[in-house]
Amino acid sequence: MTSREHAVLRLALDLAILTVRDNALQVLTITRGNAPFRSRPALPGGFLRDGEDLLAAAVRELREETALDGEPMHLEQLSAYGAPERDPRGRVVSVAYLAIVPDPPDPEPGSDAASAAWMPVARVRGRLAFDHDQILDDAVERVRSRLEFTTLATAFCGSTFTIGDIRNVYEVVWGRALDPRNFNRKVINTVGFVEPTGQKRIPHLGRPAVLYRHGGQKALNPPILRSHAAAA
Structure with missing residues (x-):
């Protein structure tokens, strides 16, 4: 008992x-x-x-x-x-x-x-x-x-970041490679996920990258699902 x-x-x-x-x-x-x-x-x-x-x-x-x-x-x-x-x-x-x-x-x-x-x-x-x-x-x-349903990825990146930085967060946390073009299109086309700052990051080598900030929304609509994420 x-x-x-x-x-x-x-x-x-x-x-x-x-x-x-x-x-x-x-x-x-x-x-x-x-x-x-x-x-x-x-x-x-x-x-x-x-x-x-x-x-x-x-x-x-x-x-x-x-x-x-x-x-x-x-x-x-x-x-x-x-x-x-x-x-x-x-x-x-x-x-x-x-x-x-x-x-x-x-x-x-x-x-x-x-x-x-x-x-x-x-x-x-x-x-x-x-x-x-x-x-x-x-x-x-x-x-x-x-990461599937919210804009939490921006919390890993600080105040400004590139789309590549966001993609790297997803790849590291999920442990899988993502197709850059598909991912970039999803992030940029999701209202409130990110917004451009008007500035660019100038690397030592390669092309300048557009800098973004958090777009103010918490929920992702549509979500970025692990099961649907396209591998590179």
């Missing part, structure tokens, strides 16, 4: 912070300096303090463990994770947050983090402490899905 006693638990926050660097989808990680899982990579996070708001706790933990400022980031709740054996220290439920940052600075370790670094998702997957592999998988799938 299931016990009718109420569970006594601690509440934690974990953060899946994603970016595109060096043509790879990367995640912010720390190396744990304390038990359990000492010396194992993990997502930044920690325990909620008395009288503290969830989002404030997530921002604090990010700052303490990596020296990155979460205030300007759009941190959104991803999910809650509460499997009974997820933490060997006792019953711990974690509320995970997701954020996407363009061109982030290198982190600096602090608190109980022995080190902090941006790591390719493909390299760190399967090595993370606790149930952070599941949190990371859920975060990546959330982003992959939202």
